[in-house]
Amino acid sequence: MTDAKGVKIHYLGALFSGREHSECDDMMRSVQSDHMSGVYFDVAYSLAVCQHGYVYDGRGKDHRSGANGDQQLNADHYAVLAFLAKFGVTQPSMSQITGIQDAVAYLRRAGAGHEIKGHRDGYSTECPGGPLYELVRDGSLDPGELWDGGSHTVQAGENLDGISLKYNVPKRYIIQANKLEAPYDLIVGQKLEVPARGVPLGEKPPGDDDDPGNGGDKLTPFPGAEWFKSKPVSSIITAMGKRLVAVGCNKYDQGPGPQWTDVDQASYKCWQEKLGYTSTDADGWPGEASWSELKVPWTEDGDAGNQKLTPFPGAQWFKSKPNSPIITAVGKRLVAVGCNKYSEGPGPQWSDVDQESYKCWQETLGYTGADADGWPGQTSWDRLRVPWTGDFPAPDPILYEPFPGADYFKQQPSSWIVNxxxxxxxxVGCDSFSTGPGPEWVDDTQESYACWQTKLGYTGEDADGWPGAASWSALEVPRVTPLPVEPFPGESWFKSAPNSPIITEMGKRLVTQGCNEYASGPGPQWTDADRNSYRCWQQKCGYTGSNLDGWPEKDSWEKLVVPRTSG
Structure with missing residues (x-):
């Protein structure tokens, strides 16, 4: 079997009354014996799957089956048998569905294509029966992206369900591989082995010891079609280009390099045509099937398509010169895309070198003039793809609506907040509303919010459409609920050099407005740094001359909107 298009799914025939798992081995031998008593030299099926989700080897990989109807049909597809029938046990269990997915994954690793069909699709028969054929048609038997095995370090808030979804590996396989015991509580920092899908437990994926690019080393999963259309700058693009050159699809004058270009698209189009694609299927934009065939080695950008990213913290946040793990992550990404102006580091404190490196990034994207000033903006930030660090700045409490709590939304409210x-x-491009947004929480609202969560990099139950605190902060919903504001204390009060929480809150507001003259702080004691920062604010308000003295007065104070510190 050298060029199978995929697999065909079968059932046992007229009647199957079910078995305890201890009897499934004998059931498999019975099928084999029945076939060998007729015209077959061995069992006709490639693999078989019992009700309990276990996969049995029949003729196995690399050999034609005898079950699909004729020689050509057997040459086109492997044959996978499910222990089900027309009468008796007709509905596959969830474990059996998982087992069939594993069987398909196993055969794909042996070179089978991505087609999954029923026996009836090539031969006049009722096989594999109504319930199972429905799963063939709706895609439920497709194993999806194949994880090649590796370790996972448990992060805060993670559970087995989420890890299972992330790697597309059934939870019970992770439990078995790590000998976990109920109730399966995980510890932050704990290392788990996540086994490869479609590989017998304890074995390595096929070709695991071969050279990179030949299916040996860990491969980069398909990042998704939209990722490529964002014209990314990534080590994945360099690795892809090297593979395209290796397979004879070299349209590069120089490179390949990390920036996706029209030349990458032309080279990938050559690859698609080499695989037999035509017309719109050979447009140069990578798809999952052609990407899997290319076997792009794993790079430092890892699973870019499913990577959880840090949302844009806002332009003013950077101008406050923050100290945060986000800045370290930004610097590492800038280095990775060739914008390294660092003599040492990068580190967590925003500095002129970070700004210079970010300016290089903006220029790489084609920005010029004031648009390449080194201060991050939303578009260039989205293109940089900064990994999630767990540290995200709180939105400005004056400008944005605070998170009302998860339970608030689950009551399906009608309010200005929802509007x-x-x-x-x-x-932000997440419009799933059929009749436009409004104050009423409806299914379209939840679907639109799920789109936003997905855009932030959330997956599985973390992208269920119910707002959480982190995704809400990132959305920056304009404030609609009233905010208590600190009344103006009077000019003479400031000139008395007070020590008060009002000064701290004022300083925080000045920082958010880009008027940060503080070496540290701000704090409750009025200082020259407060006065210099306030002078900056007066200048922003349009004051000149003697009115630009740094001493607060009523008009500019009311514009600053300082939160109230007392009842």
């Missing part, structure tokens, strides 16, 4: 949230979802 403003919905308008923000539309603004």
């Amino acid at each position: 403003e949230m919905s308008l923000r979802l539309v603004a």
Whole structure:
């Protein structure tokens, strides 16, 4: 079997009354014996799957089956048998569905194509029966992206269900591989082995010891079609280009390099045509099937398509010169895309060198003039793809609506908060509303919010459409609930050099407005740094001359909107 298009799914025939798992081995031998008593030299099926989800080797990989109907049909597809029938046990269990997916994955690793069909699709028969054939048609038997095995370090808030979804590996395999015991509580920092899908437990994926690019080393999963259309700068693009050159699809004058270009698209189009694709299927934009065939080695950018990213913290946050793990992550990404102006580091404190490196990134994207000033903006930030660090700045409490709590939304409220949230979802490209956003929480609202969570890099139950604190902060919903504001204390009060929480809150507001003249702080004691920062604010308000003295007065104070510190 050298060029199978995929697999065909079968059942046992008229009647199957079910078996205890201890009897499934004998059931498999019975099928083999029945076939060998007729015209077959061995069992006709490639693999078989019992009700309990275990996969039995029949003729196995690399050999034609005898079950699909004729020689050509057997040459086109492997044959996978499910222990089910027309009468008796007709419905596959969840474990059996998982087992069939494993069988398909196993054969794909042996070179089978991505087709999954029923026996009836090539031969006049009722096989594999109505319930099983429905799963063939709706795609439920497809194993999806194949994880090649490796370790996972447990992060805060993770559970087995989430890890299972992330790697597309059934939970019970992770439990078995790590000998976990109920109730399966995980510890932050704990290392788990996540076994490869479609590989017998304890074995390595086929070709695991071969050279990179030949299926040996860990491969880069398909990042998704939209990822490529964002024209990314990534080590994945360099690795892809090297593979395209290796397979004879070299349209590069120089390179390949990390920036996706028209030349990458032309080279990938050559690869698609080499695989037999035509027309719109050979447009140069990578798809999952052609990507799997290319076997791009794993790079430092890892699983870019499923990577959880840090949302844009806002332009003013950077101008406050923050100290945060986000800045370290930004610096590492800038180095990775060739914008390294660091003599040492990068580190967590925003500095002029970070700004210079970010300016290089903006210029790489084609920005010029004031658009390449080194201060991050939303578009260039999205293109940089900074990994999630767990540290995210709180939104400005004055400007944005605070998170009302998860339970608030699950009551399906009708409110101005929902209305403003919905308008923000539309603004960030997550519009699943059939009749437009409004104040009423409806299914379209939840679907739009799920789009936003997915855009932030959440997956599985973390992208269920119910707002959480982190995704809400990132959305920056304009404030609609009233905010208590600190009244102006009077000019003479400031000139008395007070020590008060009002000064701290004022300083925080000045920082968010880009008026940060503090070496450290701000704090409760009025200092020259407070006065210099306030002078900057007066200048922003349009004051000149003697009115630009740094001493607060009523008009500029009311514009600053300082939160109230007391009842």
